[in-house]
Amino acid sequence: MTELEAVRLFKCLADKSRLQILKSLAAEDMYVERLAERLGLTPSTISFHLKKIADAGAVRSYRTQYYTMYSLCREIFDTRILDIVCETSDEAALQDRREEEYRQRVIRSFFAYGRLKAIPAQEKKERIILEEIARAFEPGRIYTEGEINLILADYYDDFCTLRRDMVAEGILGREQNQYRLLERENNTP
Amino acid sequence: MTELEAVRLFKCLADKSRLQILKSLAAEDMYVERLAERLGLTPSTISFHLKKIADAGAVRSYRTQYYTMYSLCREIFDTRILDIVCETSDEAALQDRREEEYRQRVIRSFFAYGRLKAIPAQEKKERIILEEIARAFEPGRIYTEGEINLILADYYDDFCTLRRDMVAEGILGREQNQYRLLERENNTP
DNA sequence: TATTTATTTTGATAAATATAAAAATACTTT
DNA sequence: AAAGTATTTTTATATTTATCAAAATAAATA
Numbered sequence: 001m002t003e004l005e006a007v008r009l010f011k012c013l014a015d016k017s018r019l020q021i022l023k024s025l026a027a028e029d030m031y032v033e034r035l036a037e038r039l040g041l042t043p044s045t046i047s048f049h050l051k052k053i054a055d056a057g058a059v060r061s062y063r064t065q066y067y068t069m070y071s072l073c074r075e076i077f078d079t080r081i082l083d084i085v086c087e088t089s090d091e092a093a094l095q096d097r098r099e100e101e102y103r104q105r106v107i108r109s110f111f112a113y114g115r116l117k118a119i120p121a122q123e124k125k126e127r128i129i130l131e132e133i134a135r136a137f138e139p140g141r142i143y144t145e146g147e148i149n150l151i152l153a154d155y156y157d158d159f160c161t162l163r164r165d166m167v168a169e170g171i172l173g174r175e176q177n178q179y180r181l182l183e184r185e186n187n188t189p
Numbered sequence: 190m191t192e193l194e195a196v197r198l199f200k201c202l203a204d205k206s207r208l209q210i211l212k213s214l215a216a217e218d219m220y221v222e223r224l225a226e227r228l229g230l231t232p233s234t235i236s237f238h239l240k241k242i243a244d245a246g247a248v249r250s251y252r253t254q255y256y257t258m259y260s261l262c263r264e265i266f267d268t269r270i271l272d273i274v275c276e277t278s279d280e281a282a283l284q285d286r287r288e289e290e291y292r293q294r295v296i297r298s299f300f301a302y303g304r305l306k307a308i309p310a311q312e313k314k315e316r317i318i319l320e321e322i323a324r325a326f327e328p329g330r331i332y333t334e335g336e337i338n339l340i341l342a343d344y345y346d347d348f349c350t351l352r353r354d355m356v357a358e359g360i361l362g363r364e365q366n367q368y369r370l371l372e373r374e375n376n377t378p
Numbered sequence: 379t380a381t382t383t384a385t386t387t388t389g390a391t392a393a394a395t396a397t398a399a400a401a402a403t404a405c406t407t408t
Numbered sequence: 409a410a411a412g413t414a415t416t417t418t419t420a421t422a423t424t425t426a427t428c429a430a431a432a433t434a435a436a437t438a
Contacts, residue, residue: 003205003208003209004205006202006208007202007203007204007205007208010199010200010202010203010208011203013195013196013199013202013203013270013273013274014196014199014200014202014203015196015425015426016192016193016196017426017427019192019195019196019199019274019277020192022274023274023275023277026271026274026275031384031385032384032385032386033313033383033384033385034313037291041426041427041428042427042428042429043384043385043386044385044386044387044388044427044428044429044430045426045427045428046385047384047385047386047387048386048387048426048427049426050385051386063435065312065436066312066382066383066384066435066436066437067383067384067385068384068385068435074271076270077269077270077271077274078269078270078271079269079270080266080267080268080269080270081202081265081266081267081268081269081270082215082263082266082267084202085202085208085211085212085215085266086212086215088208088212102226121412122412122413123254123255124222124223204395204396206396206397220414220415221414221415221416222413222414222415230396230397230398231397231398231399232414232415232416233397233398233399233400233415233416233417234396234397234398235415236414236415236416236417237396237397237416237417238396239415240416252405254406255405255406255407255412255413255414256413256414256415257405257414257415310382310383311382311383
């Protein structure tokens with residue numbers, strides 16, 4: 001389901017009158033005038049709402065005698081909200097791209113000729129810088145403190161601060177003076 | 190969940206920006222500025238949206254360092270839409286009452302001194318009248334055509350039309366000249 | 379075909395709302 | 409306590425939208 005479709009579906013549900021219409025239709029199929037009676041609204045208003053609901057694919061209609069009967073599309077209502085929110089596909093790539101562009105801006109403004117000009121004061125910017133420098137380490141490999149310092153010194157004179165902050169940020173792990181790159185966690189900024 | 194709460198929840202989901210916020214939060218907890226970066230909106234707008242989402246009980250927040258982290262309330266998103274639509278309790282009684290009032294108006298206008306003045310031309314009104322008259326029959330009991338006619342003649346001279354229409358409407362059932370009251374169906378007008 | 383009945387469309391209007399800029403708060407770190 | 413940051417509130421605006429009345433369609437019956 002596209003993002004636009006999801007928004008359209010939720011808009012149907014985000015209105016008192018339409019919610020009542022849907023609840024009535026969940027009990028039994030009905031026609032416009034009867035719904036108008038039940039909800040205390042005019043038929044034109046009900047028709048207006050039903051059109052929106054139909055556009056979102058939440059009801060079907062069929063004719064019998066004088067009336068146009070409306071009937072709930074039960075499939076749609078059987079879905080969990082989370083599934084709709086998450087499986088709404090587009091845009092996700094765009095968001096990631098925008099965040100990546102921001103990272104690149106930060107990196108460009110703090111690096112010059114492959115070296116760090118200064119350690120950013122803002123934690124989130126420093127995090128970006130440290131992650132960028134961490135790409136110089138091989139995943140899985142064990143480093144001594146000396147090796148770490150050597151690599152970091154290529155980027156910045158105060159390599160001790162870099163190393164300490166990398167450990168504090170959970171980018172590097174230290175166990176009895178051996179260092180290694182940690183997996184990228186997913187639930188910390 | 191009350192109807193108002195349901196509407197408020199669905200309103201959260203019925204907006205492109207909020208949907209994107211929620212999708213981002215479904216992946217990992219985030220703070221205002223980061224969301225603003227991702228979505229290409231200002232922090233004040235994000236804050237505005239997050240407040241609405243929080244009012245609907247769809248996110249929680251906690252503080253770490255400089256940031257106020259926002260985190261999805263997963264319980265809510267695990268519910269099926271139908272459950273929310275149907276279990277939204279109030280108003281249902283009001284609607285039924287309003288429909289009953291309409292029935293009473295129709296009955297009052299077509300009956301005089303316990304007898305039918307005319308058979309309504311409109312099918313839905315005739316249905317109401319026929320159902321009202323059908324209350325004279327005992328559920329489960331078997332009637333001959335003669336007994337049926339006798340009872341209906343109390344209400345209207347043209348008892349044949351009444352009897353025929355009752356069968357057509359599915360109110361009376363006929364099997365080899367024996368009649369009986371049918372159960373009230375639920376999915377026909 | 380004419381008439382009755384149901385539904386939809388069209389205007390018009392009042393209320394709600396998404397957004398940004400600027401100002402005000404609130405919280406951390408030094 | 410002061411300075412730096414993040415977040416929220418306020419103000420203003422342009423857009424959307426729920427509703428009804430009246431007019432226009434559409435469909436069924438006589």
